[in-house]
Amino acid sequence: MLTFKESCIGVMKLSKPPVNSLNLEYLTEFNIAIEKLENDKSCRGVIITSALPKIFSAGLDILEMYQPNTDRLRQFWTQVQQLWINLYGSQVATVAAINGHAPAGGCLVSLSCDYRIMAPNYTIGLNETQLGIVAPFWFSDTITNTIGFRKAERALQLGYMFTTDEAKACGLIDKIVPPDQIMAVAHEEMKKMFAVPDFARQITKNQCRKQFIDKLHAKRDADTDNFVNFITKDSIQKAMGKYLESLKKRKSG
Numbered sequence: 001m002l003t004f005k006e007s008c009i010g011v012m013k014l015s016k017p018p019v020n021s022l023n024l025e026y027l028t029e030f031n032i033a034i035e036k037l038e039n040d041k042s043c044r045g046v047i048i049t050s051a052l053p054k055i056f057s058a059g060l061d062i063l064e065m066y067q068p069n070t071d072r073l074r075q076f077w078t079q080v081q082q083l084w085i086n087l088y089g090s091q092v093a094t095v096a097a098i099n100g101h102a103p104a105g106g107c108l109v110s111l112s113c114d115y116r117i118m119a120p121n122y123t124i125g126l127n128e129t130q131l132g133i134v135a136p137f138w139f140s141d142t143i144t145n146t147i148g149f150r151k152a153e154r155a156l157q158l159g160y161m162f163t164t165d166e167a168k169a170c171g172l173i174d175k176i177v178p179p180d181q182i183m184a185v186a187h188e189e190m191k192k193m194f195a196v197p198d199f200a201r202q203i204t205k206n207q208c209r210k211q212f213i214d215k216l217h218a219k220r221d222a223d224t225d226n227f228v229n230f231i232t233k234d235s236i237q238k239a240m241g242k243y244l245e246s247l248k249k250r251k252s253g
C-alpha cells in the first residue's frame with residue numbers, strides 16, 4: 001500500500017501486483033493504514049485509488065477461500081469485516097478514484113466511500129454469484145443503499161458487472177473521468193465535501209450508515225461462522241476451483 005498525505009488529504013494507492021487482490025496480509029495492512037489516517041487529527045479526507053494500470057482491485061483473494069485453513073479463513077473474514085466497518089463508518093471524507101476494473105471486494109471498497117469517480121471502459125460490480133458464492137447481507141446493504149433495492153437485487157442475483165457508463169446511469173458511480181484527470185477530480189470533489197463543516201457532515205453520515213454498521217457488529221460472530229461454513233462446503237469449493245480454472249483458461253485462450 002502506498003500511503004502519503006497531501007496537506008489534509010491522505011492518498012492510499014493499492015499496489016499489490018498483478019491485480020490488487022486482497023489477502024489476509026494485505027487486508028491487515030489496508031486496515032492499519034486507514035485506521036492511522038482516521039486517527040490523524042490533521043487528516044480530513046482520504047482518496048483510495050490503484051497504483052496498477054487497468055485494475056482498481058480484483059476483490060478478495062480467491063486463493064484465501066480455496067482449500068483454506070479454517071483458522072486463517074476466520075482471520076481473513078474478520079479483516080474483511082473490519083475493512084468495511086472502517087471505510088463505511090469512516091469519519092473522514094472518502095473518495096474512490098476507480099482507475100481500473102473493480103469486481104466484488106474491489107467494488108465494495110469503492111461503495112464504502114462517500115463518492116466514486118471512475119475512468120471509462122472498465123467494469124464494476126458485485127459478481128459473487130458468478131463464482132457460485134453469495135454476497136453477505138452487509139455487501140447487499142451497501143449496494144442497495146447506493147442504487148436502490150430493485151436494481152441492487154437484480155445486479156446481485158446476476159452477479160452483474162456494469163460498464164463504467166452503465167454504472168454511472170444507475171448511480172453505482174457518481175462521475176466518469178478520463179484516467180489522466182482522475183486524481184485532480186478526486187481532489188476537487190474532496191474540496192466540495194470540505195466546504196461543509198466536518199461535524200455536520202460526519203453526524204449526517206452516521207445517521208445514514210450507523211444502523212447498517214451496528215447490524216454487522218451485532219451479528220459479527222455469526223457472520224464469520226456462516227462464511228466459514230459456507231466456503232468450506234464441498235460444492236462451494238468445487239465451484240471456486242472451476243472459477244479459478246476459468247480465470248486461467250481466459251488468460252491462455
Ligand SMILES: CCCCCCCCCC/C=C/CC(=O)SCCNC(=O)CCNC(=O)[C@H](O)C(C)(C)COP(=O)(O)OP(=O)(O)OC[C@H]1O[C@@H](n2cnc3c(N)ncnc32)[C@H](O)[C@@H]1OP(=O)(O)O
Nearest residue numbers: 021058059060061062063101103104105134227230247251
Ligand atoms: C446464506 C449464506 C451466506 C454465506 C456468506 C458467504 C459469503 C461469501 C462471500 C465472499 C465474498 C467474496 C468477494 C470477492 O471479492 S470474491 C473475488 C471476486 N473477484 C473476481 O471475480 C475477479 C476475478 N478476476 C478478474 O476478473 C480478472 O483477473 C481481472 C481483475 C479483470 C484482471 O484481468 P487481467 O486479464 O488483467 O488479469 P488476469 O485475469 O490474467 O489475472 C492475473 C492473475 O491474477 C489472478 N487473479 C485474478 N483475480 C484474482 C483474485 N480475486 N484472487 C486471486 N487471484 C486472482 C489470476 O488468476 C491470474 O493468476 P495467474 O497469473 O496465476 O494465472
